Amino acid sequence: MGLAAKSEPQIAGGFVNESFTQGHLLRDRAAFAAANRVEKIPIVIVGGGIAGLSAAWRLHKSGFRDFVLLEMCDQAGGNSRWGENEITRYPWAAHYVPVPGRKAIYVRELFEDLGVLKDGKWDERYLCFTPQERLFLYGRWQEGIEPAIGLTRSDRDEFRRLEEQIGAFRATSRFTVPMEVGFSQESANLDRISFADWLSEHRMNSRVLRWYLNYCCRDDYGATLDQTSAWAGIQYFASREPEEKGPLTWPEGNGWIVQRLMERIGSFVRTGRMVHRIVQSGSGLKVYAGDAEYHADFVIYAAPTFLAPYLVEGMMPLKTFEYSPWLTANLTLDRLPKNYGSDPTWDSVFMDSPTLGYVDATHQTLRTHVDRTVWTFYWALAEGPASQNRRMLLSGNWGYWKDAILHDLERVHPDIRQCVSRMDLMRMGHAMARPSVGAVTSPERRSLAKLHGNLLFANSDLSGFSIFEEAQYRGVVAAEHALARVSGSKRG
Amino acid sequence: MGILLFITVLLIAACGLIYELVAGTLASYLLGDSVLQFSTIIGCYLFAMGIGSALSRYIDRGLAYRFVWIELLLGVVGGFSSALLFLAFAYSQGFQFLMYALVIVIGVLVGLEIPLLMRIIRDRYHFRDVVAHVLTFDYLGALGASLLFPILLVPHLGLVRSAMLFGILNAGVALWSTWIFANQLARTAVLRGFCLVVLAALCTGLVEAKRITQAAEDNIYADEIIFARDTHYQHIVLTRFKDDIRLFLNSHLQFSSRDEYRYHEALIHPGLSAIAAPRRVLVLGGGDGLAVREILKYPQVESVTLVDLDPEMTRLFTTNPMLTGLNHQSFLSPKVHVINADAFPWVESNTDSFDFIVIDFPDPTNYSLGKLYTTAFYKAVARHLSEQGLMVVQSTSPMFARDSYWCIAETIKQAGMLINPYHVYVPSFGEWGFVLAGHHEYRTPTSLPPGLRFVNVKDMPALFQFPPDMAPMSMPPNRLNDQVLVHLYDQDWKDISH
Numbered sequence A: 001m002g003l004a005a006k007s008e009p010q011i012a013g014g015f016v017n018e019s020f021t022q023g024h025l026l027r028d029r030a031a032f033a034a035a036n037r038v039e040k041i042p043i044v045i046v047g048g049g050i051a052g053l054s055a056a057w058r059l060h061k062s063g064f065r066d067f068v069l070l071e072m073c074d075q076a077g078g079n080s081r082w083g084e085n086e087i088t089r090y091p092w093a094a095h096y097v098p099v100p101g102r103k104a105i106y107v108r109e110l111f112e113d114l115g116v117l118k119d120g121k122w123d124e125r126y127l128c129f130t131p132q133e134r135l136f137l138y139g140r141w142q143e144g145i146e147p148a149i150g151l152t153r154s155d156r157d158e159f160r161r162l163e164e165q166i167g168a169f170r171a172t173s174r175f176t177v178p179m180e181v182g183f184s185q186e187s188a189n190l191d192r193i194s195f196a197d198w199l200s201e202h203r204m205n206s207r208v209l210r211w212y213l214n215y216c217c218r219d220d221y222g223a224t225l226d227q228t229s230a231w232a233g234i235q236y237f238a239s240r241e242p243e244e245k246g247p248l249t250w251p252e253g254n255g256w257i258v259q260r261l262m263e264r265i266g267s268f269v270r271t272g273r274m275v276h277r278i279v280q281s282g283s284g285l286k287v288y289a290g291d292a293e294y295h296a297d298f299v300i301y302a303a304p305t306f307l308a309p310y311l312v313e314g315m316m317p318l319k320t321f322e323y324s325p326w327l328t329a330n331l332t333l334d335r336l337p338k339n340y341g342s343d344p345t346w347d348s349v350f351m352d353s354p355t356l357g358y359v360d361a362t363h364q365t366l367r368t369h370v371d372r373t374v375w376t377f378y379w380a381l382a383e384g385p386a387s388q389n390r391r392m393l394l395s396g397n398w399g400y401w402k403d404a405i406l407h408d409l410e411r412v413h414p415d416i417r418q419c420v421s422r423m424d425l426m427r428m429g430h431a432m433a434r435p436s437v438g439a440v441t442s443p444e445r446r447s448l449a450k451l452h453g454n455l456l457f458a459n460s461d462l463s464g465f466s467i468f469e470e471a472q473y474r475g476v477v478a479a480e481h482a483l484a485r486v487s488g489s490k491r492g
Numbered sequence B: 001m002g003i004l005l006f007i008t009v010l011l012i013a014a015c016g017l018i019y020e021l022v023a024g025t026l027a028s029y030l031l032g033d034s035v036l037q038f039s040t041i042i043g044c045y046l047f048a049m050g051i052g053s054a055l056s057r058y059i060d061r062g063l064a065y066r067f068v069w070i071e072l073l074l075g076v077v078g079g080f081s082s083a084l085l086f087l088a089f090a091y092s093q094g095f096q097f098l099m100y101a102l103v104i105v106i107g108v109l110v111g112l113e114i115p116l117l118m119r120i121i122r123d124r125y126h127f128r129d130v131v132a133h134v135l136t137f138d139y140l141g142a143l144g145a146s147l148l149f150p151i152l153l154v155p156h157l158g159l160v161r162s163a164m165l166f167g168i169l170n171a172g173v174a175l176w177s178t179w180i181f182a183n184q185l186a187r188t189a190v191l192r193g194f195c196l197v198v199l200a201a202l203c204t205g206l207v208e209a210k211r212i213t214q215a216a217e218d219n220i221y222a223d224e225i226i227f228a229r230d231t232h233y234q235h236i237v238l239t240r241f242k243d244d245i246r247l248f249l250n251s252h253l254q255f256s257s258r259d260e261y262r263y264h265e266a267l268i269h270p271g272l273s274a275i276a277a278p279r280r281v282l283v284l285g286g287g288d289g290l291a292v293r294e295i296l297k298y299p300q301v302e303s304v305t306l307v308d309l310d311p312e313m314t315r316l317f318t319t320n321p322m323l324t325g326l327n328h329q330s331f332l333s334p335k336v337h338v339i340n341a342d343a344f345p346w347v348e349s350n351t352d353s354f355d356f357i358v359i360d361f362p363d364p365t366n367y368s369l370g371k372l373y374t375t376a377f378y379k380a381v382a383r384h385l386s387e388q389g390l391m392v393v394q395s396t397s398p399m400f401a402r403d404s405y406w407c408i409a410e411t412i413k414q415a416g417m418l419i420n421p422y423h424v425y426v427p428s429f430g431e432w433g434f435v436l437a438g439h440h441e442y443r444t445p446t447s448l449p450p451g452l453r454f455v456n457v458k459d460m461p462a463l464f465q466f467p468p469d470m471a472p473m474s475m476p477p478n479r480l481n482d483q484v485l486v487h488l489y490d491q492d493w494k495d496i497s498h
């Protein structure tokens, strides 16, 4: 008939921050323009994600100034990038850091430097405000993400038994953040089976329990229970003992940390410089990016490790590095959907959805009154083979993904289409390392993670999974390693 | 036939008087000063009636037809007068102009009624009977109306619906006149059609009257709503019963004009009088200007900064005569600076220092408001306190919400201040609590500004004593990442309201 039943507000938007096109240039070994100038500089950091920025922070904090950081994108931050509109700042990917435990000494040092941790106390304004999380299940909201309503006696029993098991693992001190501190070959056998199989072995088959654990794996690793090794599944729970109700979060997520780091070391960061070649030359390394050729004593390689074989001359292809594809979206809401009796939270998750729900960027506001906001929607394309999901991710157009996201939200917020005025999408084919069976303990990964020679690998993916603390730890230790060896005269 | 005619007279007299009473009552509710309002309205009204009577001589033909139309017009104008006035009060600056315009229009129409009616029926009776009967029933109608109005109509129907009800009577008179005067009318069917339309409109108005005052929750308020408005931030309702004006924000009572002096004197004087030379004062919340009224009793105070979220709220308490009568026009004082902003971000970004800080927010009924009761907030506020400065926090009831009260006290303490909790009895609220806080030991003041009705030097130390049923409880502090207060508050009030 040509008559729309209800006029639906137009939603604007598109794909943003596409970086895979540049990545594909490397993969396809495209020809890059020759360098026309040489810069001699003792330390070059490749990649301006948390790992690279943390390496720079450490060098700078030690008084070392002879380094540059080369970042492919126009904005530093990598997976902790952020955006901003007239309403608020918002994250593009990483949005929180669990309250660090005692063993995460470098993270604590960083947060002391940033004023987040003062005299052993965490600044309240950076801890996630109440109410933190909610889960939509059986047609209603509950507080918290671990399902608490509709549990049978045997569900409860399995939750309790898992809790006991985790408690025992925690007591071994082998599961730590960062993982290198406690990692021991004694727990290596857990990396040989999937988390799903481990649960079956322990007769934990409760549908609700498995939904919850599967959600946790998808959220942290972008992988399902079967795609995650038992070691990684247990690490998720056994490595943390929060000393404070958290997590740490900011409107722009971990982008807040990126900004604070950039305030300190921004003048050493060169954005829009994709490194396309790294070659050993004498006792040093040559790094090629844009119009320049950098001659360095040490290179801290903090870009994703899977790209390294395409850049580093003579490096063997990698076999055990797997990555999960992700889609994130930032939705501008011109009005808030009706809440149906639940206070809006920072994180909202829907049971039995393939997505991970959304995080509200204005939750951390000190204002009492908010009438427009931005939601960051998370979707790890986990189910099925990663390569297939990557293809699907790239082949769907913006309208397809926009509708897919709205359909998912509509189950929970029937009036969502009336609220959203803009939706920007970010596709990440190789978003984060996946701790599949055997990945964490693979000799290939363990050997790259060991710092030796003058090419120091530092990306978080060397831990087998990607979280803030791992990235920060690897950046810092790579910087320390280089600092200790770089000729003393250049210090200060 | 005769009796029907005279009942008509009785009814139209009653209608006329009711419209006048409605206007007078509304004006004294909304503008205050009832003597002034009533005398000017009665004066205008009688004068307009005179004009109406004078005009009646220019009508020579179609008397019955014109009479029916006058009744219909009265039904519409009078019936909707009260609703229109409420809307004008809430949404425009032209309330008084509209009110006098309506009074004059109604007066002129009412002035026309009786002369026309007498001329219509003069052929049926002796002239002296006509005069005697018509005037008798006219005065009887007035008596009935003046008794019904205060006893039945205002308490049970309210002003909006009373006017509508009498509008219906006016329109009813018009309808039945088409039968009584059928022989003097042509095309009665059309006239009756108009009558039915007007009746239908008024009946709808009567049923939907609640929407006009925008207070669908009418029944939760004990007294009549005289103002209701959804601003961008909240639902503001004013009710009035006799002299008692009450303000509700999102259905929570903020004050009753009968006893608010107890609340506001207790909020301000124990703290402000204890400061040696207070010059700069900050009020967070308190958009009704009542706390500021108390602060202005100190001539040494040079400036008062008030930060309130809602510009409509502060505008209302700056411009409305009834409300400025309550706050003594405190917002018009040149010492007072009103800032419309969200308090927490304002406190974070502002760097001024103050000798006395008053924190008077709505109770922590949800997590948004709960942020204004956290250690983070009090720490941020404390940075604005001058060396000898004090701050006072409205802290809900230590009696009905004992856990919440002591949780707030603990929160302020954990923000690094010395606390002095105290309480006061406010009849419309019950036992109410405050917390004074600062960086030094506090001693109750030995002198106070003159003219206080409640707070006095002798009894003040007693306010700081808590009997066993309100005695301190050990509570965790309320923090941004762990807002225990909202749960406690919810539980406290649930416990007493089952």
Ligand SMILES: Cc1cc2nc3c(=O)[nH]c(=O)nc-3n(C[C@H](O)[C@H](O)[C@H](O)COP(=O)(O)OP(=O)(O)OC[C@H]3O[C@@H](n4cnc5c(N)ncnc54)[C@H](O)[C@@H]3O)c2cc1C
Residues within 6 Å of the ligand: A019, A046, A047, A048, A049, A050, A051, A052, A070, A071, A072, A073, A076, A077, A078, A079, A080, A092, A093, A094, A095, A096, A097, A273, A274, A275, A276, A302, A303, A304, A307, A326, A328, A378, A428, A431, A432, A458, A459, A460, A461, A466, A467, A468, A469, A471
């Ligand atoms: C959707 C999503 C959500 C996440 N949420 C969280 C979270 O909430 N909390 C958490 O702790 N972790 C989260 N993570 C994990 C996140 O990956 C880490 O927290 C951390 O940001 C990883 O930092 P990194 O420096 O190791 O890697 P990356 O962030 O991947 O940084 C690599 C950098 O190298 C650059 N680069 C690549 N190739 C080149 C080249 N050839 N030349 C120059 N530069 C190059 C990239 O542009 C990028 O800036 C999330 C990840 C994703 C994908």
